[in-house]
Amino acid sequence: PHKCVDVITAGAAIVNGIQTIVSRNTDPQEPLICAVFSINAGTPENFVPETLTMTGDVRAHSDAVIAQTQNRLKALAEGIAASYQCECEVRFIPEVPVTDNGPEMTALARRAACAALGAESIVQPRGDMGSEDFAVFGQDVPAFFYWLGTGFPGQHNPCWHNEHFRTDDNALPLGAALLAQSALEGLKGAPLLLDSYKRVTNSLKVPTLLAFFVSFRYHGIRYHDRGKEKCICRYRIRPSIPSAGSSGSRPN
Numbered sequence: 001p002h003k004c005v006d007v008i009t010a011g012a013a014i015v016n017g018i019q020t021i022v023s024r025n026t027d028p029q030e031p032l033i034c035a036v037f038s039i040n041a042g043t044p045e046n047f048v049p050e051t052l053t054m055t056g057d058v059r060a061h062s063d064a065v066i067a068q069t070q071n072r073l074k075a076l077a078e079g080i081a082a083s084y085q086c087e088c089e090v091r092f093i094p095e096v097p098v099t100d101n102g103p104e105m106t107a108l109a110r111r112a113a114c115a116a117l118g119a120e121s122i123v124q125p126r127g128d129m130g131s132e133d134f135a136v137f138g139q140d141v142p143a144f145f146y147w148l149g150t151g152f153p154g155q156h157n158p159c160w161h162n163e164h165f166r167t168d169d170n171a172l173p174l175g176a177a178l179l180a181q182s183a184l185e186g187l188k189g190a191p192l193l194l195d196s197y198k199r200v201t202n203s204l205k206v207p208t209l210l211a212f213f214v215s216f217r218y219h220g221i222r223y224h225d226r227g228k229e230k231c232i233c234r235y236r237i238r239p240s241i242p243s244a245g246s247s248g249s250r251p252n
Contacts, residue, residue: 152166
C-alpha cells in the first residue's frame with residue numbers, strides 16, 4: 001500500500017468533509033440538502049483502484065445558497081483530494097430551477113381551489129425539498145404548482161418514488177375540476193396571461209434547465225513515482241420547491 005495512492009481513503013474523507021457544508025457553512029434557517037448518493041471504485045480483486053466516482057445531490061430554495069454550496073463543495077473536494085495525493089475533477093450539471101409560486105398566481109390558484117373543492121380542502125404545506133421540471137415553464141409564463149392529495153384515507157400511504165406508492169383514482173375528478181377551474185380563473189386575468197404567452201411564442205426558445213448537477217470525478221492514472229493518482233466525484237445540485245404560496249392538498 002505504501003507504493004500507491006488509495007482513492008477510496010480520499011473519497012471517504014470527502015464524504016465526511018461535505019457534511020460540514022450544511023452544518024458549518026450555511027445559515028441554519030436556509031433549507032439545504034448536500035448529500036452523497038453513490039460511490040463506485042475498483043473491484044473485489046483490485047486492492048487499490050485507479051479511479052473513484054462519487055455522485056450526489058444538492059437542493060436549496062435560494063440561488064445564493066446554491067452558489068455558495070457549489071463553491072464550497074468544489075474547494076473541499078479539490079483540497080481534500082490534494083491532501084491525499086490525488087487529483088480531483090468537480091463537474092456541475094444544470095438541471096431545473098426553483099419552483100416559485102408567485103403572489104398573483106397563488107391568489108388565482110386559491111380562488112380556483114375554493115371554488116372547485118371548498119376552502120376546507122385547502123392546506124398550506126411547508127416548503128418542500130423536492131425538485132420539479134414544471135419550474136422551467138414558470139421562468140417564462142406565470143405558473144402555479146399544486147399538490148393534489150391522492151392517498152387512501154385511514155391507511156399508510158408510501159411517498160412517491162417508493163415502489164409501493166399507489167394513488168386513489170377517486171382523486172382524478174378532483175384534479176380535473178381543479179385544473180378546469182384554474183383555467184376559468186385565469187381567463188378573468190387574461191391580459192396578464194396572454195401577454196406572457198405572446199412573449200414566449202414570439203421568442204420560440206427552448207428554456208434552459210437551471211438546476212445544478214455536480215460531478216466530481218477522479219480519473220485514475222496508475223500509480224507512478226512521478227505522478228499523482230486521479231480521483232473523481234460526481235455530484236448534482238437541484239434547487240427545490242419553496243413554500244411561498246403553495247396551495248392544495250399535499251400528496252400522501
